[in-house]
Amino acid sequence: MTPTASPPTSPSTGAGAPAEARPTGLLRLATAGSVDDGKSTLVGRLLFDSKSVLRDQLAAVERVSLDRGMTRTDLALLTDGLRAEREQGITIDVAYRYFATPRRSFILADCPGHVQYTRNTVTGASTADLIILLVDARHGVVEQTRRHLAVAALLRVPHVVVAVNKIDLVGYSAEVYARVADDIQAVARGLGLPDARALPTSALEGDNIVTRSERTPFYTGPALLELLETISVDPPEAGQPFRLPVQSVIRPQSAAPPGLEDFRGYAGQVAAGSVAIGDEVLVLPSGRASSITGIHLGDRPLERAVTGQSITVELADDIDISRGDLLAAPEGAPRPSRDVEASLAWLSDRPLRQGDRVLVKHGTRTVQAVVTDIAGRLDLGDLALVEADGLALNDIGRVRLRLSEAIPVAPYERSRADGAFLVIDAHDGWTLAAGMAHGGDETPPAPSGERS
Structure with missing residues (x-):
């Protein structure tokens, strides 16, 4: 029993996605969409048609499909790994899949579509370079579509690709596709999404997944895989001033190898910019x-380190530095502040109220905080902020927090790494919300003294 293959067509060389493009590194992507829009089937089709499925995996899925009386292999079973997911035919948890083509490597997070699992979508999309949002061509833009686009905008995901799926069930209609694509663009503009593009697909039949489909002559852009292989994913943080949250301090040790007895370094991952010896x-x-x-990548010395590298640095001066501190270039360094205005994606069944005491985890530092104001909640109908006296599960709202200690939080719109934080229940340690800071004074603080 073999899945239906897509028509034998040549890949499109749509604008912005030349067929001759070279490999451009790792792409982190996530799927989103409403229930039964075909997310898991699309991912399964992508894996199958790009020959990223092992023979024994496909054989197992074929057996399960036969046991259910299906006439073709259910490719959704390649990603729905939990027993409850297979029994119910839905995605519950975020399923991560790793695959590669000659052009690029991918880490894919297949997120659930149920409203009650929106928190999982926030988790899966938080580190994504691109979101594939599925929309059923028969239903068009629904509330969950708006919610997932709002999550993408809130998390500043650089690229959104909307797969207008099940196009085969509307007779490959150009009019239906155009109407849904126009509605998507209207919502994207209202949310301020910088890059949202649509393409007609049939995950079940394979149209426009790996190769261009002859059954959609009205669409002249690239197939989904070609778009994923060629889209630019240079992190915006790469062009920002240097910042490195200190994760650990490597102190002098008497048992260290000769020459390293006095070594003191500060380890962490470069969150933005680059740094060189002498900076x-x-x-x-x-x-x-x-x-x-000094800069070290493992046991290898470097002259320069860039965004994303996990390094250890040495400083010219003996300064009291601990986990949670931030090393930053003087130009554009965020000013530590105790007052933070932020958007929250509320992930907990417990509602948020003004005056609640919580913990805020920013980078490697955790501080106490109190909610001083709830400015409003995003209305998914007109995409406006409306008054609210609290936030409930899956709400997206704007709040003000007063922290017990000043932290150097940057505006999220400038840096996803430095502007993000978690809101945690101070009593049981459960994560309550994902937070994105707004505004903030980026003028560096006055030094407390001359260099030591």
Whole structure:
């Protein structure tokens, strides 16, 4: 029993996606959409048609499909890994899949579509470079479509690709596709999404998944896989001033190898920009200044490190630095503040109320906080902020927090890494919300003194 293959067509060379494009590194992507829009089937089709499925995996899925009396292989079973998901025919948890083509490697998060699992979609999309949002061509834009687009806008996902799926069930209608695509663009503009594009697909039949389909002559852009292989994913943080949250301090050890007895380094992942030996840095929140004297990637010395690399740096001065501090370039360094205005994607069954006391985890630092104001909640109908006295599960709202300690939080719109934080229940440690900071003064604080 073999899945129906897509028509034998040549890949499109749509605008912005030349067929001759070279590999462009790792792409992190997530799927989203309403229940039964075909997310798991689309992912399964993508894996199958790109020959990213092992023979024994396909054989197992074929057996299950036969046991259910199906006439073709149910490709959704390639991603619905939980027993409850297979029994109910829905996705419950985020399923991560890794695959590669000659052009690029991919990490894919297949997110659930039920409203009650929107929190899982937030988790899966939080690190995504691109979201594939599925819309049933028969139903068009629904409330969950708006919610997922709002999540993409809130999380500043750089690219959104809307697959107008099940186009075969509307007779490959150009008019239906155009109407849904126009509605998507209207919502995307209202939310301020910088890049949202649509394409007609049939995950079941394979149209426009890996190769262009002859059954959609009205669509002249690339197939989904070609788009994924060629889209630019340079992180915006790469062009920002250097920032490195300190995850651990490597202190001098008497048992260290010869020559390293006095080694003191500060380890973490470069969240933004780049750094080279000799560069000046500020230590936040103290505001002390120093310069870089050494950079190490594991046991390999470097002259320069860039965004995404996990490194250890040495400083010219002996400064009191601990986990949770931030090393930043003096230009554009975020000013530590105790007052934070932010958007929250509320992920908990417990509602949020003004005056609630919570924990805020920003980077490697966790501080106490109180909710001083709830400015409003996003209405998914007209995409406007409306008055609210609290936030409930799956709400997206705007709040103000007062922190017990100043933290160097940057505007999320400038840096996804430095502007993001978690809101945690102070009593049981459960994650309550994903937070994205707004505004903020980026002028560096006055140093507390000259270099040590």
